[in-house]
Amino acid sequence: MAARGQRFDLGPWGFVAPALLWTAAFFVAPFVVMAVVSLWERIGTDLVASWSFANYLKFFERGHFLEAMLNSLEVTVIVTVTSILLAYPFAWIIAEKVPPRLQRMALVLAILPFWTSYVVRSYSWLLVLANNGIINETLLSIGLIAEPLDLANSRTATVIGFVHFFVMLLTLTIYANLVQLSPNYRKAAADLGAGPLSTFWFVVLPLTLPGIMVGAFLTFVLCIGDYITPQVLGGNNELLMPQVIMLQIGRRADFPTASALAILLMIVVTIAYLGFARWIRLERA
Amino acid sequence: MNTAIKRLKLTGAVALSSLLAGVAAMPAANATEELNALVWCDHTDPALIEPFEKKFDVKVNLKEYEGTGSALAIVEQSQPGDWDVFVIDGVDVPRAIDADLLAPLPADELPLDDIFPELRLESSLMRDGKLYAVSEKFGYNTVSFNKTKVDAADMKDMTVLWSDAYKGRIAVYDYYLPVIGMVAVGLGKKTSELTADDLPEIKETLFKIKDNAKLVGEVVSSQTAIATGEVDILVGGGEWVTAGLSADKPELDWILPDQGGVRWSQSIGVFKDSKRKELATEFVKYIVSPEGQARLATSSCYWAMPANAKAGAELTDQQKAALRWDDQEAYLKNAQMYPAPDAELDAAMQDLWTEFLQH
Known part of the structure; x- marks a missing residue:
């Protein structure tokens, strides 16, 4: 039972206030505005507060909206899985095989592509993957192919652009997890007769799952909401949700439909979060 | 190696243009006044803006x-008086007048008689006898092509685009209005009379x-694709894609097919709430003067025809050839305006375009 006269301590609130204000100003308030606007309609040049779910119904009535959502999910899952498969061995080599004094340099080299502009990097990939780009020219010159491969302006190009970016991110999260593992785990496994493969499969991999999942969730969120990469590299041969949202804004400034589609995308991200939640813990074990 | 160097040059040109655009946005030293203009990227060329800034001792702040x-959204989110000059699609001027954004212009101080007759657009730019905007630049959404790889005679017939003669060698400019309009023209329709009943046939052709x-x-992706040889034809292209590259890439050309094409135009006006209307009007007068027109026509962002016919005296023969100056009389007669759909048809066209992209 609290003592009568116990005073409410404002101190802790002072510490969390900046974060709360930040979240309120830059997440809660914009989200509320977006939710409200999603119930309006753009009629002619006016935004009309019609308070209906018409914009949400459009999503289910128009096949191309639904198709865009499915495309987004497919591309995001492919990118996330591919990035994990490439990043894990990369992080493992840096953590286990590179001498500790060189690990920092190896990490810097790994994230070097982060330092270039995202847009410039995407356009660069377009030139690399083009019919007369370096990949096709190399394959043609060594006789591996007779005709250029259609790499640019395709889903393949979008996935390559994404994977290039997210492998760096996942490498960091997995590396951070790997270097925290005590060597005693492996020694104990060896003492109990486990070989290197068994140790990795039954000990190291499960213990690094949190790092993988944190990176995978970040990849999922950033990938499914990205507009630049599919717009530059996809050649509009299929549409992803961010592109469909931008189409609503481009000329007609149809913010209500764009808001409704953005909220539906947020719901998908929230469902993904619930799926990843058991591994995403901020506190250290 | 040669291809690589050319590609590097193109990339360099794009980067340099961006840099120059950025420099254009930097404050001019010692300017006593500022003018805020909402513009297309061609107005950010310092070669266009600096003469005006020097003459009037003003800094022109340019927002692309x-x-x-997007432009209407920017204006909605601004305070009245924030913006002075508005560069806007000719077809959208009535929307801006409806929204009460534009101030009347002094028609007697502008060289309206020198504007190509087809670009005077009284029905769009005037309301109740008052002029609200003036055409400043125009061009076509038609066919750009690489004449070393494509038979130029083929490009005179638009139907070749939906045969399979050039399958896999075509890029399409991603803007629904001009391309839908162009396809409508190719199908023998009038862009000014399009209705929802025309959309199924247009959709079928677009899918082909x-x-x-x-x-x-x-813009950048499609221009890069034709400039680097990734494709040989750009549907919806025109002088705005290839003319600016003509010095470095003479193999790129454009043409208006026999069926015609879609003519676009951009206009310039002064915001009703501008606090510097006189200076803003001076800017409009500079832009539509022969000197301003020649600089705007050959802006580093994209080239296109000046609306003022007297600008021809300020352009070089090479520039006029790239713009097909001598073909303009025939082209202007054979081109139709952008479709100007009402809100309902516009929404249907956007849905059609989304389906086209998703096809």
Whole structure:
């Protein structure tokens, strides 16, 4: 039972206030505005507060909206899985095989592509993957192919652009997890007769799952909401949700439909979060 | 190696243009006054803006936008008086007048008689006898092509685009209004009379073009695709894609097919709430003067025809050839205006375009 006269301590609130204000100003308030606007309609040049779910119904009535959502999910899952498969061995080599004094340099080299502009990097990939780009020219010159491969302006190009970016991110999260593992785990496994493969499969991999999942969730969120990469590299041969949202804004400034589609995308991200939640813990074990 | 160097030059040109655009946005030293203009990217060329800034001792702050919707959103989110000058699609001027954004212009102080007759657009730019905007630049959404790889005679017939003669060698400019309009023209329709009943036939044709297309891209992607040889034809292209590259890439050309094409135009006006209306009007007068027109026509962002016919005296023969100056009389007669759909038809066209992209 609290003592009568116990005073409410404002101190802790002072510490969390900046974060709360930040979240309120830059997440809660914009989200509320977006939710409200999603119930309006753009009629002619006016935004009309019609308070209906018409914009949400459009999503289910128009096949191309639904198709865009499915495309987004497919591309995001492919990118996330591919990035994990490439990043894990990369992080493992840096953590286990590179001498500790060189690990920092190896990490810097790994994230070097982060330092270039995202847009410039995407356009660069377009030139690399083009019919007369370096990949096709190399394959043609060594006789591996007779005709250029259609790499640019395709889903393949979008996935390559994404994977290039997210492998760096996942490498960091997995590396951070790997270097925290005590060597005693492996020694104990060896003492109990486990070989290197068994140790990795039954000990190291499960213990690094949190790092993988944190990176995978970040990849999922950033990938499914990205507009630049599919717009530059996809050649509009299929549409992803961010592109469909931008189409609503481009000329007609149809913010209500764009808001409704953005909220539906947020719901998908929230469902993904619930799926990843058991591994995403901020506190250290 | 040669190809690599050319590609490097193109990339360098794009980077340099961006840099120059950025420099254009930097404050001019010692300018006593400022003018805020909402513009297309061609107005950010320092070669266009600096003479005006020096003459009037003013700093022109330029904000680029893409799409009238984006521009209207910027204005909605601004305070009245924030903006002085508005560069806007000719077809969208009535929307801006409806929204009470524009101030009347002094028609007697502008060289309206020198504007190509087809660009005077009284029905769009005037309301109740008052002039609200003036045409400043125009061009066509038609066919750009690489004449070393494509038979120029083929390009005179638009139907070749939806045959399979050039399957896999075509890019499409990603903007629904001009391309839908262009296809409508190719099908023998009038862009000014389009209704929802025309959309199924247009959709079927667009889907055939998509089957032949390698990509559908915005300005940079589509221009890069034809400049680097990724594709040989750009549907919806025109002088605005190839003329600016004519010095370095003479193999790129454009043409208006026999069926015609879609003519676009951009206009310039003064915001009703501008606090510097006189200076803003001076800027409009400079832009539509022969000198301003020649600089605007050959802006580093994109080239296109000046609306003022007297600007020809300020252009070089090479520039006029790249713009097909001598063909303009025939082209202007054979081109139709952008479609100007009402809100309902516009929404249907956007849905059609989304289906086309998703096809």
